[in-house]
Amino acid sequence: MPTPVVLVAGLHATARTATVEQLLAEHPGSLAIHHDLRQVTHGRVRRSVRDRTDVLDTAEVRLAHGCATCTVREDLLPQLVRHAAGASLLIIDLWDSIEPRPVAEALARTEQLRLTCVHTALDAEHVPLDICRGDRLAGTGQAATAGDQRHLAEVLARQIEYATSLSLHGGDAEDTELSAAVLGHLAPHTPIVTIPDITGPMLDVHELAQRVDPATAQLPADRQTGEVTTVVWHRLRPLHPGRLFDAMDELVTTTVRSRGRFWLANRHERMLAWDAVAGVASVDDAGPWLAALPEAAWDLTSPIRRAAALDWNPIIGDRVQHLVFTGPGIDRDRICGLLDSCFIGRDDSLPGAAAWAGYVDPFSPVLNLEENA
Template sequence: MPTPVVLVAGLHATARTATVERLLAEHPGSLAIHHDLSQVTHGRVRRSIRDRTGVLDTAEVRLAHGCGTCTVREDLLPQLVMPAPGATLLIVDLWDSVEPRSVAEALARAGQLHPTCVHTALDARHMPLDICRGDQLAETGQAAAAGDQRHLAQVLARQIEYATSLSLHGGDAEDTELSAAVLGHLAPHTPIVPIPDVAGPMLNVSELAHRVDPATAQLPADKQTGEVTTAVWHRLRPLHPGRLFDAMEELVTTTVRSRGRFWLANRHQRMLAWDAVAGVVSVADAGPWLAALPEAAWDLISPTRRAAAALDWNPIIGDRVQHLVFTGPDIDRDHICGLLDSCLIGRGDSLPGAAEWAGYDDPFAPVLNLKESA
C-alpha cells in the first residue's frame, strides 16, 4: 500500500511545528521534510529531514528559477519517493508563506505518492489579527523569493480556504473562541481538528481546486457570529464599470475578506473574479460565462462547473450573476448591499452595445488586460 503523505501549511511556524511534532509522535516510522526559506532572498534554501527523535539529514538545495516555492516543488518529490518504502507516513512541513495548492497538485500529478490531506495549522492568538494585516511578506521576513510581492493576509487566506482541515494552537479560551468564529466564516466547510486525519483516499486536487476557483467556489452564506459578520450580495443585473470602480475602495477598506464572481456590463462575455483581503484587492478574468459558449463546447467543461452554472441559470442571461461575499467585524450589511446596488445598471440607464462600450473609459482595462478568448 502506498505511503500516505500529509501537507502541513501555515504562516505561524510554532503552530505548524506543533502539528508536525504531534504527527511524528503518533505515527512511529514517520518522516517530516522541511525546506527553510528564511535565506531565500540570498539564494539559499536548506532542506531538513527528521523523525520523532530529531534531525536525520540536512542539505543546501539549489534555488530553482529564483523561486522558493518552485524549489520546494522540484526538490520535494525525489525526497519523498526515496524514503517512502520504509516510512509509515511522510509529512511535508511547508515553509511559512508557501501556499499548499501548487505543492499538492504537483504531488498528485507525479502519481508515485499517496497525498491524503492538506492541513493548515494556525496560532489562535495571531490569526484574527494577521488576517487583517496589510503587510507584505518581505516586511515580515517571510518572502518565498526575492521580489515576492504577496501580502501576509492574502497568503493566510489561501492557506485557510484551500485546506481540508485546520487546527488552532496557543492562546487562551477566548483566543480560540474568536479564531474558531472567524474560521467559521472564512472556511465554513472545513473541520477544525486537534490533529489531521492522514488515513483515507488519495487527495482529489480537482475537487479542492473547484472549491476555491471563482466559477465554482463554495462561498460562505450570510452569517453573524458575535461581532463577525458575513454579508452575501447576489444580483442578476450587470454592473456599471465606472461606478463599481469608484466604490471599490470603500468596499475593500470597510471589510476584511471578500471574494466571488461578478459581471460588468461592458464585458458581457467574461466572468470576473473578485478577491480582496486586508485592504488589498485583485480583479481578474476568470474566463467566459458558460452562457457565452456554444453548446458544443459545454462537453469540454467540467461537471462541477456545469452544476455551479445550473444553480445560477436564468433563461435570459444564463449563468451571468453578481455573487460577492464580504466578511469582517460588525459589517453594515444594508450599507454594503446598498452601495453595490447603486453600481448596477438601472432602468434609467441607457445600455450601450458592444461597439459603443468600446468608446467608453474602462477603469478596469489596465488591471484586466483581457484576452477575449476561451
C-alpha cells in the first residue's frame, strides 16, 4: 500500500517547523525530509532526513538546471521512495519560498506514495503584514535561486490558496484573530486546523489545480470581517483595453489581493486572468472561452469548466467579468464604479470587430509574448 505523504509549505520557517514537529510526535515511525536553500545562490542545497528524535542523514545536493524547485523535486522523489517502505508517514518540509503545487504534481506520478494533505503553516504575527509586502525574496534572504524575481507576498498568497489546510502559530490572541480573518478572505474554503489530517484519501492534483486556475478558481464571495473587506465585481459587458489599463494602478494599489477572470472587447475569444498582490499585478492569457470553441472540443475541457455553460448567455456565451478584491477599508462603491467606467461605450466598436486592430492595445506586450519573441 502506498505510504502517506504530507506536504508542509510556508514562508515562516518557525511555523513550518512547529507543524513538522507536531506531525513527527503524533505519528511514530514518521520521517521528515527538508532541503535547506540558504546557500542556493552559491549553488549549494543541503538535504536532511530526520525522525522525531534525531537527524538520520544529511547530504549536499547539486543544483539541477540552476533551478531550486527542480533540484528539490528531482532529489526529493528518490528519497521519498527510498524511505517509503520503512516509514509510517513521510513529511515534506519545504523550504520557505518553494511553492507546493509543482511538488504535489510530481508526487502524483509516483505509485509508492500517496499524497494526503498539502498544508501551509503560518506565523499569526506576520501574516497580515507579509501579505502586504512587495519585497522581492532576494531581499529577504528567501530566494529559491540566484535570479529569483518573485515577490514575498505573491508566494505567500499561492501557498495559502493552494493548500488543503492551514495552521497559525505564534503571536497573541489578537494576532491570531486578525490572521484568521485574513485567511477567511483569501481561502474561505480551506480549514484552519491545529494539526494536519493525514488520514484522508489520496489527493487529486487535477482538482487542486482547478481550485486555483483562473478558468475554474473558487473565488471568494463578498465579505466583511472587522477591518478586512472582500469586494466581488461580477458583470457581463465587455471592457475597453485602454480604460482598464489606465484604471489598473488604482485598483491594485488600493487593495491587497485581487484575482479573477475577465474579457476585453478586442480579445473577445480569450479568457484573461487577473492576479495581483501587494501592488504587484499580472495579466495572462488563460485560454479560449467555451463560446469561442467548437462544441465538439468541449469534451476536452474539465467538467467543472463545462459547468460554466449553466450560466450561458445567448449573446456572449460563458464570457464574464469576475474579479475579487480584498484589503482593509476598501471603498466598495469606488472599486465597482471605477471598473464600470471601463466598459466599452456606444461609440466604441463591437467586440471582435476588425476596427480594434487600429487601436493601441496596452496589454499587447504581456499577452502577445509569442508574437513579440
